[in-house]
Amino acid sequence: MNTGTLIATKSVSIATVFILMAALLITKAAAMGFSVTPELPENQRQNGSSFFDLLVEPGMQQVIKIQIANQGSEEITVLVELITASTARNGQINYTASGQMDITLQYSFEDIATIPQSYFTVPARGEIEVPITIIVPADRFEGAILGSIRVLRETTDEEREAAGMLVNRFAKVTAVRLVQSENAEEVITPGFELGEIVMELVNYRASIIANIRNTQPMIKKGARATAGIFPADSNLPIFENVMESVDFAPNSIFPYSFIDRDGLGIDPGDYTARITIEYRNETWTFEENFTITAEEAGIINEGALNQTIVNTSFPIPLWGMIAIVIGALLLMILIIIIVVIVCKRTMKVCVEDLLKEYEAKKALTVK
Numbered sequence: 107m108n109t110g111t112l113i114a115t116k117s118v119s120i121a122t123v124f125i126l127m128a129a130l131l132i133t134k135a136a137a138m139g140f141s142v143t144p145e146l147p148e149n150q151r152q153n154g155s156s157f158f159d160l161l162v163e164p165g166m167q168q169v170i171k172i173q174i175a176n177q178g179s180e181e182i183t184v185l186v187e188l189i190t191a192s193t194a195r196n197g198q199i200n201y202t203a204s205g206q207m208d209i210t211l212q213y214s215f216e217d218i219a220t221i222p223q224s225y226f227t228v229p230a231r232g233e234i235e236v237p238i239t240i241i242v243p244a245d246r247f248e249g250a251i252l253g254s255i256r257v258l259r260e261t262t263d264e265e266r267e268a269a270g271m272l273v274n275r276f277a278k279v280t281a282v283r284l285v286q287s288e289n290a291e292e293v294i295t296p297g298f299e300l301g302e303i304v305m306e307l308v309n310y311r312a313s314i315i316a317n318i319r320n321t322q323p324m325i326k327k328g329a330r331a332t333a334g335i336f337p338a339d340s341n342l343p344i345f346e347n348v349m350e351s352v353d354f355a356p357n358s359i360f361p362y363s364f365i366d367r368d369g370l371g372i373d374p375g376d377y378t379a380r381i382t383i384e385y386r387n388e389t390w391t392f393e394e395n396f397t398i399t400a401e402e403a404g405i406i407n408e409g410a411l412n413q414t415i416v417n418t419s420f421p422i423p424l425w426g427m428i429a430i431v432i433g434a435l436l437l438m439i440l441i442i443i444i445v446v447i448v449c450k451r452t453m454k455v456c457v458e459d460l461l462k463e464y465e466a467k468k469a470l471t472v473k
């Protein structure tokens with residue numbers, strides 16, 4: 107790890123973090139006063155569930171519906187969005203926002219589903235019905251298509267003004283899974299691949315990301331992941347990580363993250379990633395060499411809010427080196443001059459004292 111020079115705390119950046127953290131705690135009670143309920147159709151596989159799990163046929167068109175109920179005393183505006191499920195950094199399936207999808211993805215949920223509009227008004231103590239049209243591809247697809255319907259309540263100007271800062275926008279999601287046979291996912295042979303390894307900021311902390319690819323159209327739950335990041339010439343890892351249960355969305359990328367939580371920075375150089383994935387009594391092992399350049403390390407380390415050490419491997423401009431050398435020489439010359447002056451004065455005082463003592467002894471002898 108980096109052993110550069112200690113620098114002062116980035117007070118402005120840390121203050122910004124505290125402001126953002128405080129903002130995340132501000133959630134208006136009114137923002138939670140609505141509910142979303144799916145209207146389950148006849149081709150629902152799991153009756154009584156809180157999400158759509160549909161058995162569909164090639165080329166069919168189906169309209170599914172959700173009910174949005176407003177329990178508040180004022181009308182609200184909601185944003186309805188369609189999202190393809192991905193794999194989040196924490197190892198869970200992400201239904202709330204778009205994530206990284208693998209190039210093997212054949213059909214995304216957004217590709218086959220539409221809504222008539224994005225914004226809807228729900229009257230006070232009332233409810234509305236929102237239709238979602240699904241057009242199943244004409245060709246049969248393997249495995250599952252997984253996505254969600256996200257309903258986000260918009261905040262009013264009055265709520266934002268009352269909060270005085272950022273306000274949490276409260277959202278609810280309803281998952282949608284489409285399959286073309288009862289055992290659509292069970293018959294697929296699972297597979298994982300190691301994608302690109304990069305350095306980037308994660309929550310404003312320097313990190314190394316190893317992208318694990320789920321190349322199959324199947325949900326994989328409970329995979330075990332173990333990994334280490336090693337300098338090329340060492341068997342001592344700079345990062346180690348074990349995740350006991352990782353859930354993968356179909357054809358998605360899991361950004362396996364190794365985060366510099368201590369703020370020591372990540373040095374440029376050559377590294378090796380060793381990663382093992384265990385799933386259904388099978389094991390996938392990956393070993394990949396990669397390089398972090400001085401420029402990459404400098405940019406990412408400087409952008410980290412918890413950075414306590416300057417990465418001295420990042421190039422210093424020539425004029426900066428010259429200024430440092432000249433400053434050091436001037437300081438040395440100044441120290442030498444001060445030492446010489448002090449020594450001269452000290453020697454002069456000593457000589458004068460010796461002469462006075464000699465004169466006094468000589469006077470006593472004469473008497």
